[in-house]
Amino acid sequence: MSNDLNVFFKPKSIAVVGASKDSQKIGHAALKNILISDYECNLYPINPHEKTILGVPCYKNLNDVKKSIDLVLISVPAKIVPAIMRDCVKKQVKNIIIISSGFSEIGNHALEEEIANIIKGKNIRVLGPNTMGYKNASDGLDASFVFGVPRKGNLSLISQSGALGIGMIYLANNEFVGVSKIIGVGNKLDIDDDDLIDYFSQDDDTKVIGLYIEAVKNGRQFMNSIKACNKPVLVVKAGRSGAGARATASHTGSMAGSDRIYSAAIKQAGGIRCRDVVELFDMARALAGQPHLRGNRIGIITNGGGLGILLTDACEANGLSVPKLSKKTAARIDEILPDLVKPNNPADLVADAGFYRYEKAASIMLEDPEIDGIIMASVHGGYARPREFTGAILKMIREKKLHETHQKPILGTWVGGKEFEDLVFDLKSAGVPIYPSSWRTARSMMALYLEGQRIQKEQKMG
Numbered sequence: 001m002s003n004d005l006n007v008f009f010k011p012k013s014i015a016v017v018g019a020s021k022d023s024q025k026i027g028h029a030a031l032k033n034i035l036i037s038d039y040e041c042n043l044y045p046i047n048p049h050e051k052t053i054l055g056v057p058c059y060k061n062l063n064d065v066k067k068s069i070d071l072v073l074i075s076v077p078a079k080i081v082p083a084i085m086r087d088c089v090k091k092q093v094k095n096i097i098i099i100s101s102g103f104s105e106i107g108n109h110a111l112e113e114e115i116a117n118i119i120k121g122k123n124i125r126v127l128g129p130n131t132m133g134y135k136n137a138s139d140g141l142d143a144s145f146v147f148g149v150p151r152k153g154n155l156s157l158i159s160q161s162g163a164l165g166i167g168m169i170y171l172a173n174n175e176f177v178g179v180s181k182i183i184g185v186g187n188k189l190d191i192d193d194d195d196l197i198d199y200f201s202q203d204d205d206t207k208v209i210g211l212y213i214e215a216v217k218n219g220r221q222f223m224n225s226i227k228a229c230n231k232p233v234l235v236v237k238a239g240r241s242g243a244g245a246r247a248t249a250s251h252t253g254s255m256a257g258s259d260r261i262y263s264a265a266i267k268q269a270g271g272i273r274c275r276d277v278v279e280l281f282d283m284a285r286a287l288a289g290q291p292h293l294r295g296n297r298i299g300i301i302t303n304g305g306g307l308g309i310l311l312t313d314a315c316e317a318n319g320l321s322v323p324k325l326s327k328k329t330a331a332r333i334d335e336i337l338p339d340l341v342k343p344n345n346p347a348d349l350v351a352d353a354g355f356y357r358y359e360k361a362a363s364i365m366l367e368d369p370e371i372d373g374i375i376m377a378s379v380h381g382g383y384a385r386p387r388e389f390t391g392a393i394l395k396m397i398r399e400k401k402l403h404e405t406h407q408k409p410i411l412g413t414w415v416g417g418k419e420f421e422d423l424v425f426d427l428k429s430a431g432v433p434i435y436p437s438s439w440r441t442a443r444s445m446m447a448l449y450l451e452g453q454r455i456q457k458e459q460k461m462g
């Protein structure tokens with residue numbers, strides 16, 4: 001279809017059909033969200049019984065609006081939706097969001113088909129039915145009925161589950177992961193995951209794409225979109241287990257499909273499969289702010305031997321390698337170590353390591369051509385200096401010149417309690433990828449490696 005979703009995400013005029021004065025109703029929340037958005041557009045509440053809603057002049061139906069309408073949000077009971085869709089066609093509306101539930105997700109396929117027939121061949125894009133709508137944080141528009149304002153950033157999220165989509169907004173905020181757009185695809189009558197991947201692939205505000213899916217309608221198209229996408233695509237695919245697949249069928253009425261086939265296809269297309277939404281945000285934070293890995297050789301710097309080993313195991317389990325240090329790098333690190341320890345990878349800087357040892361070891365590893373990426377780790381043992389550790393990471397990551405010269409990612413790992421958490425809070429708010437677990441760190445590093453592989457493949461194919 002030629003309707004490319006640009007107007008869908010940046011409409012100049014919006015109508016809300018089913019807008020209500022009743023603050024408990026979804027049509028009220030949808031209108032209010034648009035009204036309080038930091039976004040300029042003409043807004044038309046549609047309700048046959050009201051003159052104004054929330055101070056905005058109200059219209060009895062869409063055709064009473066004399067100006068053109070770019071986007072219509074529908075929040076009336078399902079059985080009325082076909083009539084509203086016909087009004088949209090008459091009014092030449094090209095973009096529609098059907099919030100209403102009561103379609104194929106409850107087995108009412110006939111009603112969904114009726115809508116599909118109404119828009120057939122009309123170059124109209126429809127989101128839903130059974131969707132929360134979308135939030136476009138980059139442009140300030142909230143075209144959804146749900147609460148929660150995402151921090152502005154460059155992760156665009158597509159969710160097949162409305163509730164999980166809402167939860168992800170809060171989680172993203174908590175994790176300081178900035179969002180460009182978040183969209184609930186609902187029953188995917190028309191606008192599907194592949195359309196959105198294609199759009200976000202061209203969207204300047206999007207750097208990373210994340211999806212929560214239970215099933216895809218057109219597997220080939222979905223994989224082709226991931227393959228053609230010039231940005232990292234992170235996929236949480238639910239229904240891995242037999243019981244999960246059963247739950248999928250009763251949630252959105254879709255078939256989870258063979259999990260092994262999904263995994264292989266996503267991998268082959270160049271997407272990255274995440275185990276859950278927390279992992280998606282972990283990886284998104286690394287991908288949005290760090291260079292990708294050019295190779296899989298990781299240098300680990302720690303103040304605790306145990307944490308170093310856990311990180312090594314987690315890296316190796318995720319397709320990364322933790323090689324022995326070259327003679328030159330070992331000699332340089334030896335110079336900054338206390339006498340009792342030998343330089344290795346993981347490089348144990350000893351429990352009392354402070355700013356100088358961390359910063360120096362990281363700089364040495366950055367300069368080593370046999371190391372592709374660095375993990376800086378700290379465990380809050382008796383002599384540890386968390387403030388100096390976090391200071392060293394921040395300095396290394398903030399030194400733009402270092403990044404530009406070496407093009408190597410740096411991730412952080414910490415193990416500790418409240419004092420450490422407070423310091424890490426500042427790092428996360430500054431966009432530093434730092435994780436409270438060796439496994440989460442290694443998985444995020446793996447995502448940077450897979451992104452490097454994807455880019456290499458893309459470059460080879462010209």
Ligand code: COA
Nearest residue numbers: 018020025026046047075076077099100101130131132162
């Ligand atoms: N044009 C415009 N407005 C109309 C209308 C028409 N043809 N016919 C009725 N309305 C008005 C109603 O009068 C009402 O306004 P009022 O409060 O002033 O009376 C408003 O539209 C809403 O209709 P109502 O019958 O009160 O429905 P509702 O608000 O209780 O429920 C939905 C409507 C869509 C919210 C509900 O059917 C639904 O699907 N809920 C689930 C939504 C959901 O969860 N989606 C997925 C999220 S992930």
